[in-house]
């Protein structure tokens with residue numbers, strides 16, 4: 001059962017943020033108290049207050065006060081108080097996002113600068129990005145827009161769109177199997193919520209032409225870059241470049257070395273050097289991959305605009321495409337990420353990539369803007 005809490009959360013000036021947190025995150029609320037005092041009001045998901053308000057001090061001591069009566073009758077998702085951003089925090093395998101109901105406008109409710117503040121894990125809500133549910137265009141049901149935690153705007157986000165599907169189902173009060181067409185910066189994608197709650201995404205066709213990825217590495221296989229030499233910080237890596245709407249550089253090893261042992265990589269050191277490499281004019285996401293078998297890959301990612309994350313959906317798709325191109329794996333793979341596994345299929349019949357994985361709501365909140 002989901003419950004809710006209100007917590008003061010200063011962003012620009014002293015402010016107050018209302019968070020609904022699910023039962024398993026109730027203990028988290030005390031660690032969310034870097035402020036002098038935090039006012040917690042617990043709600044059911046429908047916003048009915050269900051337990052006494054609790055005041056928590058910086059020393060994390062708690063005192064339970066007299067129960068307050070009555071509560072707003074509306075659902076949390078119906079809240080419309082102006083001056084606040086109402087959101088739901090979701091994650092897909094630990095790749096976490098602030099989801100915003102933006103169905104009434106094609107302009108994001110917050111700016112990239114505000115997104116940077118909200119994504120901050122110490123001074124904000126904490127997330128890898130912000131995702132907006134917007135009205136569909138070109139006949140699609142919805143449009144998705146995304147801000148990375150650094151405020152840049154990527155074309156697509158695989159884990160994010162699975163969260164997007166679950167958020168829509170919640171907003172529209174839909175149960176069971178559902179399917180939505182979505183316009184994204186990467187073109188049309190199709191989301192399908194399955195009976196078990198997992199979300200399958202038709203991610204469309206991978207883009208392999210070097211100039212469209214984009215990369216300045218010279219094409220070496222048809223028009224694409226496959227297992228090409230890329231010098232980063234004195235090491236010659238073998239790189240395959242794939243776009244899933246957003247750019248990816250997939251690395252299975254270096255020219256000199258053995259296959260990668262991904263747990264041994266110093267990701268925070270080398271990741272930014274790939275991201276900002278001159279060969280990638282739009283920067284790049286980078287996936288470091290270890291092959292366990294032709295259907296089992298292990299990957300760690302350094303994301304453009306977000307750094308090391310626990311999972312990257314587009315990155316997992318790019319990884320399987322690169323593995324097929326390099327002859328390392330088949331078209332159906334489990335990609336193991338720090339946050340858990342994704343199932344990826346690069347289907348021969350239509351050349352589309354399909355990704356299946358989970359998405360979970362974490363808590364509900366409101367933050368003054």
Ligand SMILES: N[C@@H](CCC[C@H](N)C(=O)O)C(=O)O
Pocket residue numbers: 095148153154155156157158159160246247285303304305306309311312313314315
């Ligand atoms: N985590 C995402 C990718 C988000 C966008 C990426 N950082 C970029 O700038 O391209 C995913 O799951 O695909």
